[in-house]
Amino acid sequence: MTKDVIALTPGMPDPMALLAGLHAGGPDLGVTTSADDAVIHLCTPTGRRLVSVEAPVVVHTPGEAERLLGSQVAVPEVPFWWTEARASTAVPEAEDLAGSFCGRLTLLLGGTSWPPGAATLRVVDTPDDGGITAAPAPEGALPAVDVLTDATAVVLVDRPVVALTAWLSDVLRAAVASGRALHVVTPPHARLSLPLRTALTGPPNRWVVQDPDDGYYDGLSGAVLRWRDGAFAPALDRDGRPAVAKAFRPPGSTAERQLTVSFRTHHAPEPDLVLGLGLEAAWRHLTGAEPAGWGTAEPINLPWSPRQLTALARGRAPDPSQLLAVGRPDRPALATLRVQRTRTGLAQEVTLALGLAAGSPAPLDAIEPLAEALVARHGLRTLLVTLHPARADLTAPAHLEHPPAPVSFTLGAADVRAVGIAHARRPPLPHRPTALGPAAGPALHYRFGDGTDASAWADVDRLTRHLAAART
Structure with missing residues (x-):
């Protein structure tokens, strides 16, 4: 397995600290870079890569280190710097080399390292390559894989x-x-x-x-x-x-649950459009607070800012952007946000998952008000809500989990018009939908249950067929 060692330091790894870390294998090791100099590689004299060091990331989001590394590491207060050293699996000494690199960073900058006990300060002897010279990676090659x-x-x-x-x-x-x-x-x-x-x-x-x-x-x-x-x-x-x-096989039942809210919005291409506001509205309705942070990868490191998020997506356009958001440690929540241009504007696809500890009620009463807010202010096209027994920390274990059960589905006003409001109001379901928004052009909110009955997917299937028949 890849042996990663991570330095968590209150101070930024400056050039002098990085240089001290890069001498973990003595003066005979070489240094190369890749990914536009964002990754530094410690190499043998013949060019064989031993340790790859990612560009340090400053983390402003509370709880990210504990979420990803566990609680056994004494994490510095935010903001702190996260520096990963990834050791090659092909050379046994590479793991000690990564530990010595991180140990030198924490000695000079303070902080701690993960895993506990991996950091050292000794100079690591690396094996002789026997004169074999590593071929340089071709342009556009994959990042280091095993x-x-x-x-x-x-x-x-x-x-x-x-x-x-x-x-x-x-x-x-x-x-x-x-x-x-x-x-x-x-x-x-x-x-x-x-x-x-x-x-x-x-x-x-x-x-x-x-x-x-x-x-x-x-x-x-x-x-x-x-x-x-x-x-x-x-x-x-x-x-x-x-x-x-x-x-x-599943190890047994769990009282923890996950509520998943998936929705799609669409906006006209306005120059002052700010992205992420629909996601923020969902977060506030379901948790009472806005997201704690956002980013493009984990750890999710930046303080929540829809305007900064918008600036990044604009800079990447016309390519789509895949972004992440995270909640505060006391209320586990994670979301993915995909932003993509369409022929008529800009689409945002959101999947927001909420972790519910044993005994914690699911905020089902907030779903319809959330749907109404998304219809009124954020150009909602569709909204699906499900609930299922799963880990409240929102991680996926390597065993079978219970399938989700549907709670509700909301069809936006534009799609209701496309289907025909009379047809959309009369689905083959036990309950009629609730109209949201203007009476002349409403969205429709369909309820399936409280998320405890997986057989309610049959109602979802009947609704889907009913709506599709009108489009046909």
Whole structure:
């Protein structure tokens, strides 16, 4: 598994501190850079990469280090600097080298490192390459991965929570651009953060769990996997169906839950349009506060600012932007926001997940007022709300979880007009929808239940068919 060591320092890693860290292997090691100098590589004299150091990130968001690394690390007060050193799995000494790099940073700048006890100050002796010279990486090559084939980029990671870091996001983007799948291999105790789980949902990308009994299995579907033709692929049973790993069985029931709110808004291309306000409205309705931070990768490091978010998306246009937001530690909440141009304006797609501890009520009474606010001020097109038993910390374990149950669906005014209001008002459901917004052109809010009955998906299917029939 990839051995990562992270330095958490109250002071910014300045050039002198970085230079001291880069001498962790003595003066004979070389230094190269990649990603427009954002990543520094410690190399053997022949060019073999041993440790890759990501550009330091300043974290302003309370609770991010605890969310991703656990509570066993004494984290500096925000803002603090997060510096990752990623050791090569091909050289055993590389892990000690990464630990010595981070140990020198924390000695000079204060703070602490993760995992506990990994940081040292000793000079690490590295092996002789026997005169073999590493070939330089070609232009546009994938960021450092553990296994690369024509079909797949494989990365091995051992962390309590495997997150969508800037490095892993770059690997995913480069893998897609090269026509490869990304397979993230972890031990069975690892969990995925919600953004990474979303990114790996569905083939060809996979979360591959290394289990002592089943070998390898898919952490999201449970399919037993075998390495074949340069990729992990499902192993078939005697009937030709994918075999399911025993380790994927659920360990038991949980009283914790997750409420998921997914909605899409659309706006005309106005020059003073500010993005993220619909997401902020949802956060306020459901938690009573705005998001704590936003960013493009984890850790989510910037204080919440719709105007800064808008400026970044404008700078990336016409390409779409995929952004993240996080709540405060006492109210677990995570969201993804995708901003994309359309022929007629700008679409924002939001998925917001709320973690509910055992005994905490779900804020179902806030759903209809939220839908009304999104209709009135944020150009709502669709809104789907679901609830299901799952970890309140919003991480995904490598075993089967209970499926979500639908709570409600809201169809925006423009789509109601497209369907026909008379038809949309009379679905084959037990309850008639509630009209939201102007009486002359309302949106419609359909209720399915309290999120405890998964069979309510049959009502969702009937509604979908009913609305689609009118469009046809």
